[in-house]
Amino acid sequence: MNLLELLRLAVSRLRTSRLRAALTMLGVVIGVASVVALVGVGQGTTSNITSRLASLGTNLLTISPTGGSTAKPLTLEDAAAVATIDGVAAVAPELQTSGTVAVGTQNETTSIVGTNAAYADVRAYDVWQGSFLTDPTVDSGLRVAVLGATTASNLNLDASAIGSTISINGLPFRVIGILQPKGGSGFNNPDDEVLVPLAAVSKYFVGGDTVRTIGVSVASGDRMTEVTNAITALLRSRHELAATATADFSVFNQTQLLDAASSISTTLTLLLGGIASISLVVGGIGIMNIMLVSVRERTREIGIRKAVGARGRDILAQFLIEALTLSLLGGVIGIVIGLGVSALIGQLAGWGFQFNPTTVAAAVLFSLAVGVVFGVWPARQAARLDPINALRYE
Amino acid sequence: MIPIGAAPAPPPIVALDRVSRTYAMDGVRVEALRDVSLAVAPGEFVAIIGPSGSGKSTMMNIIGCLDRPSAGAYRLAGMPVAELSDDGLARLRSRTIGFVFQSYNLLPRTTALENVATPLLYQGVGRRERTKRATAALERLGLGDRLHHEPNQLSGGQQQRVAVARAIVTDPALILADEPTGNLDTASGRDVLAVLRELHSTGRTIVLITHNAEVATAATRQVHIRDGQLTDGWMAA
Numbered sequence: 001m002n003l004l005e006l007l008r009l010a011v012s013r014l015r016t017s018r019l020r021a022a023l024t025m026l027g028v029v030i031g032v033a034s035v036v037a038l039v040g041v042g043q044g045t046t047s048n049i050t051s052r053l054a055s056l057g058t059n060l061l062t063i064s065p066t067g068g069s070t071a072k073p074l075t076l077e078d079a080a081a082v083a084t085i086d087g088v089a090a091v092a093p094e095l096q097t098s099g100t101v102a103v104g105t106q107n108e109t110t111s112i113v114g115t116n117a118a119y120a121d122v123r124a125y126d127v128w129q130g131s132f133l134t135d136p137t138v139d140s141g142l143r144v145a146v147l148g149a150t151t152a153s154n155l156n157l158d159a160s161a162i163g164s165t166i167s168i169n170g171l172p173f174r175v176i177g178i179l180q181p182k183g184g185s186g187f188n189n190p191d192d193e194v195l196v197p198l199a200a201v202s203k204y205f206v207g208g209d210t211v212r213t214i215g216v217s218v219a220s221g222d223r224m225t226e227v228t229n230a231i232t233a234l235l236r237s238r239h240e241l242a243a244t245a246t247a248d249f250s251v252f253n254q255t256q257l258l259d260a261a262s263s264i265s266t267t268l269t270l271l272l273g274g275i276a277s278i279s280l281v282v283g284g285i286g287i288m289n290i291m292l293v294s295v296r297e298r299t300r301e302i303g304i305r306k307a308v309g310a311r312g313r314d315i316l317a318q319f320l321i322e323a324l325t326l327s328l329l330g331g332v333i334g335i336v337i338g339l340g341v342s343a344l345i346g347q348l349a350g351w352g353f354q355f356n357p358t359t360v361a362a363a364v365l366f367s368l369a370v371g372v373v374f375g376v377w378p379a380r381q382a383a384r385l386d387p388i389n390a391l392r393y394e
Numbered sequence: 395m396i397p398i399g400a401a402p403a404p405p406p407i408v409a410l411d412r413v414s415r416t417y418a419m420d421g422v423r424v425e426a427l428r429d430v431s432l433a434v435a436p437g438e439f440v441a442i443i444g445p446s447g448s449g450k451s452t453m454m455n456i457i458g459c460l461d462r463p464s465a466g467a468y469r470l471a472g473m474p475v476a477e478l479s480d481d482g483l484a485r486l487r488s489r490t491i492g493f494v495f496q497s498y499n500l501l502p503r504t505t506a507l508e509n510v511a512t513p514l515l516y517q518g519v520g521r522r523e524r525t526k527r528a529t530a531a532l533e534r535l536g537l538g539d540r541l542h543h544e545p546n547q548l549s550g551g552q553q554q555r556v557a558v559a560r561a562i563v564t565d566p567a568l569i570l571a572d573e574p575t576g577n578l579d580t581a582s583g584r585d586v587l588a589v590l591r592e593l594h595s596t597g598r599t600i601v602l603i604t605h606n607a608e609v610a611t612a613a614t615r616q617v618h619i620r621d622g623q624l625t626d627g628w629m630a631a
Contacts (some may be wrong), residue, residue, distance in 0.1 A: 307499070308512055308513040309564075
């Protein structure tokens with residue numbers, strides 16, 4: 001018997017018991033759908049993290065304080081010292097606070113970042129309208145502001161707003177520029193911020209010369225490690241740390257961050273996929289259960305088939321193909337549902353939908369494997385039936 | 395020792411030579427068949443008659459290659475059955491024997507046409523050819539208008555005629571009918587026996603197994619079985 005004949009038999013058999021076939025498939029459908037959906041969501045998260053980190057800036061090192069009772073804060077002097085290190089292209093100290101920005105009746109709570117003119121280079125921002133902070137405005141602590149793309153649109157501000165006045169925490173600031181969007185969204189959106197001169201933040205909102213982070217742009221990618229080591233050595237000596245003491249700051253290499261983030265995300269994806277495949281196994285057991293019942297119910301049919309010339313392997317193939325048809329059909333339906341769900345989640349979370357042929361191929365193979373693994377045993381039971389007893393079976 | 399019989403040639407379709415079959419049931423040995431020898435020549439219509447428990451079902455299973463003898467030799471159409479594997483038996487059944495059972499044994503939820511075509515399926519005959527031959531077999535049995543009926547849409551007599559069509563569709567050397575009239579009313583039973591006689595008249599070899607002496611009169615030769623032994627009839631020397 002060739003495969004086509006067997007498929008025809010299996011399909012006509014499944015059509016005579018549609019409800020049972022549908023319920024049996026449901027287990028595999030749910031299993032495959034959850035594997036595909038969760039892996040899709042995991043991969044979406046990974047690529048989202050990766051692209052967002054890439055948009056933070058090229059060759060970026062971020063120095064942040066790690067805290068502790070004896071820790072010394074990072075200061076503007078630290079930033080100035082770092083700027084003198086060989087291989088450092090630009091340094092942008094950042095002092096971040098949150099504040100309410102108001103224009104007319106519009107109100108928006110967002111992050112206020114005090115920084116300098118190098119920020120645009122270090123963090124890879126482009127100006128859409130107006131101009132960026134300049135060294136003279138930064139040095140004099142003028143009350144000027146550059147708006148992130150999201151902040152500007154939240155406040156209904158467009159190109160005509162350049163030169164107008166907005167209020168930050170009650171104080172008037174003049175808008176000098178609006179940034180190009182970077183295309184992030186949701187939590188920690190890089191387009192939702194207001195940039196003002198560092199001195200303005202320390203003068204009006206926070207006080208002191210402490211900075212939250214220092215962004216450092218390194219001249220070239222292959223000098224990242226060298227510059228990281230130089231910064232560490234410099235700041236350790238500036239903070240008068242003993243050779244054995246832990247540093248009270250950390251230097252973040254963005255590439256490391258990216259690697260760490262994507263490895264966490266990959267692990268999570270595997271974990272989610274693993275959990276979801278448990279339900280696939282349960283679905284497979286459902287198929288095995290139904291196939292065993294079916295072999296018992298159809299004992300007489302098997303006897304008749306054997307009497308009219310079916311060999312053991314014909315019966316084996318018939319039942320195996322039936323199980324495979326169930327699992328494969330369930331798998332295909334599951335893939336469609338899973339892709340739909342991951343597309344929906346991607347849409348809601350804002351990272352879009354990526355069709356991943358590897359996942360689909362893996363899901364198809366997996367459901368085939370489920371069919372074989374859980375179909376073989378019942379099929380062997382059927383193939384081994386003794387025709388005499390099978391014919392007599394009521 | 396091969397039973398030779400009155401007619402020296404051609405060789406017999408069925409040749410049982412001192413065949414025994416013993417079962418172990420709950421540790422007790424039951425001798426269902428004892429030293430049975432029987433030869434059926436091509437073109438014969440033989441009835442094997444015996445009451446229930448006489449061993450006639452065992453006889454039918456052995457002749458039908460559904461079971462193997464415990465002792466003795468059985469050749470079906472010249473093939474020594476003892477030497478065949480399960481798959482070999484299946485192939486031999488498929489090529490050589492057409493079964494007609496008491497309870498019809500049609501595949502449920504399957505049309506008459508597909509039921510009759512099933513033996514051809516296992517012979518690897520193509521779909522078009524299967525349909526053609528199955529249709530011809532059904533038409534020959536007067537069921538040309540019932541091709542797409544399922545068994546539960548057919549009367550008992552019609553179902554048994556579908557089963558006969560299935561038995562002849564492969565053009566087998568032997569038709570083995572086990573109480574073919576047992577589930578039928580008198581008229582339908584007579585009808586099926588008429589079909590068998592008609593098949594015999596066209597040269598087919600038929601072995602009919604029954605407990606009913608009247609049914610057995612349809613055959614040209616009767617063999618009686620009791621307590622696992624042939625008690626009389628036309629035995630090989």
